[in-house]
Amino acid sequence: MELREAIEKRFSCRRFADKPVEEEKIQEIIRLATYAPNGKNTQKWHFTIVESEEGKEKLRQAAGDPPEDFGKEMKDVPGYGKVKLKWPFQGDFCGAPIVIMISGDPNVPWPDIGPRLAAENLMLAATDLGLATLWSTLFTKDLFRDEKTLKLKEYFLPEGYELYATLFVGYPEKQPAKRPERKGDIISWR
Numbered sequence: 001m002e003l004r005e006a007i008e009k010r011f012s013c014r015r016f017a018d019k020p021v022e023e024e025k026i027q028e029i030i031r032l033a034t035y036a037p038n039g040k041n042t043q044k045w046h047f048t049i050v051e052s053e054e055g056k057e058k059l060r061q062a063a064g065d066p067p068e069d070f071g072k073e074m075k076d077v078p079g080y081g082k083v084k085l086k087w088p089f090q091g092d093f094c095g096a097p098i099v100i101m102i103s104g105d106p107n108v109p110w111p112d113i114g115p116r117l118a119a120e121n122l123m124l125a126a127t128d129l130g131l132a133t134l135w136s137t138l139f140t141k142d143l144f145r146d147e148k149t150l151k152l153k154e155y156f157l158p159e160g161y162e163l164y165a166t167l168f169v170g171y172p173e174k175q176p177a178k179r180p181e182r183k184g185d186i187i188s189w190r
């Protein structure tokens with residue numbers, strides 16, 4: 001696949017096939033992820049592959065209790081339409097066989113940017129290999145935030161690292177019928 005094709009074909013996959021991902025493919029997408037630019041070339045990133053039921057259960061535990069107003073009304077969610085949400089939202093990882101957590105050292109220059117650019121590389125490389133991905137907010141932002149969840153952080157991340165991206169990875173159940181339209185009027189020339 002040409003790079004441009006992979007860029008256009010990458011999509012947020014919200015239902016994965018019941019099919020494992022070959023280890024060589026996992027190694028390859030992580031290898032390519034590490035070609036991302038990163039501040040001062042520190043390359044301080046780490047990739048935690050969560051594949052066990054134990055690991056997935058600990059992720060669900062970290063998500064904790066739903067926010068107070070959660071699930072009270074129908075919400076318009078990209079990829080789902082209007083739905084009443086269940087907690088934890090996407091707690092089945094959309095059926096993905098693996099979840100990849102990308103963390104980094106918060107003490108390097110621009111600590112989050114390298115790991116997040118690595119995440120994009122990883123998603124494009126996965127697309128090229130016939131895989132699909134989903135960036136998950138619930139399992140990234142503030143996942144490790146209090147005494148209980150900080151214990152879980154030790155299980156997942158190297159000491160002192162922070163979590164910057166969490167991706168569900170697997171084979172897509174199907175290709176999307178329609179991609180979200182790309183908006184125009186985004187360029188200025190001066």
Ligand SMILES: Cc1cc2nc3c(=O)[nH]c(=O)nc-3n(C[C@H](O)[C@H](O)[C@H](O)COP(=O)(O)O)c2cc1C
Nearest residue numbers: 010011012014078079090134135136137138179180
């Ligand atoms: C920072 C970030 C957080 C996201 N969080 C979620 C999420 O929690 N759940 C989800 O279904 N999609 C999530 N997405 C995917 C976006 O909804 C998706 O990229 C957008 O709707 C465009 O669709 P596309 O990726 O198929 O082009 C996230 C994307 C980004 C970059």
